[in-house]
Amino acid sequence: MDGDTRDKIREVALELFSTRGFDQTSLREIAERVGLTKASLYYHYSSKQALLSAIVAPLVDGWQEVLDFASNQPHTPAAVRDVLARILDVMLDNRSLVGIFMRDPAGVVAAAESIWQDMIDMGNQLATWLAGPAPTTAEQLRAIAAMEVLGAALSASAYLKEEVSDEEMREVLLDSALGAMRL
């Protein structure tokens, strides 16, 4: 069974996409690292966009789960905390994957607008839930701000010199996000 090669391609592509950016990564570069030629990649993935879709799936699924969970929750402070924690978990679990969207949003849009739209829509829905029912403008802004704080999970590793454990990151960022909402 040669899901092996398919997986290897996916892994290498994920790493390059998230560090160099989607558009800045050529299929030649990926092929080289895997130990194949460009043409052989096309046997496994029908296009660069198809490769991106395969890579991105877990993140979309993860967020969808959080969204489903949130939809069935009343908007209490405890539930807000819980939902934020779950969003943070998904982000930490898919760190490099989120990096693709932060490094080269424009490239993703150009290659696969529908993928990007899915992410934006889910971000909107999560922020909407966080803002609560019939939110004021300020509450909406604070909800967006809280999600931005969670995004700091990723830039953080680039900014900080020392390694930070996932547990500390989880604890501090969750509290910080709640603080951004003044909760």
Place this chain on the structure above:
Amino acid sequence: MDGDTRDKIREVALELFSTRGFDQTSLREIAERVGLTKASLYYHYSSKQALLSAIVAPLVDGWQEVLDFASNQPHTPAAVRDVLARILDVMLDNRSLVGIFMRDPAGVVAAAESIWQDMIDMGNQLATWLAGPAPTTAEQLRAIAAMEVLGAALSASAYLKEEVSDEEMREVLLDSALGAMRL
């Protein structure tokens, strides 16, 4: 005096870079909108990178000013608030410009690593000042989080349906950023 054409090119490029992304915007596209040919652009700017540099200058300068100001301040809660407010002002004043860096970081890195490095360095220095002297890991994370909140100034306009006045944005985001630092 034909600084007119130069300025027109700069304006059009700024708009396209910040909406489509740097790499995704071709010089042909810019030229078309200005009403010139690609070749004519090169009379005014020697390369695509030179065009980017010219556009980006005000933002770099603005942040540098904030940094100079911060360096001479003691790290008190009032000063932190003041510095955050100034950072926010620079961001609001250069909204579309910051958009370039958020839409296509990878493209900017590829085209002009030094520009990107300047931005990162300044972000680091501002975050370092915000974190205070001899900061714990948690304090560093919170400082980064606070800066991320200010970045929400930009994504906000994309997420929200209604227009938000700059004054409300300033007020809410500043308080939210302070909240992220638990101040």
Place this chain on the structure above:
DNA sequence: GTCTATAGTGGGATAGAC
């Protein structure tokens, strides 16, 4: 499944006439 070879496209940049 992997290769070599190549088609086809679009980008940045230059030469030289006007």
Place this chain on the structure above:
DNA sequence: GTCTATCCCACTATAGAC
């Protein structure tokens, strides 16, 4: 200052042999 014409290059993607 602006044009037309062109160069050169890198990329995605395909054709067809092995």
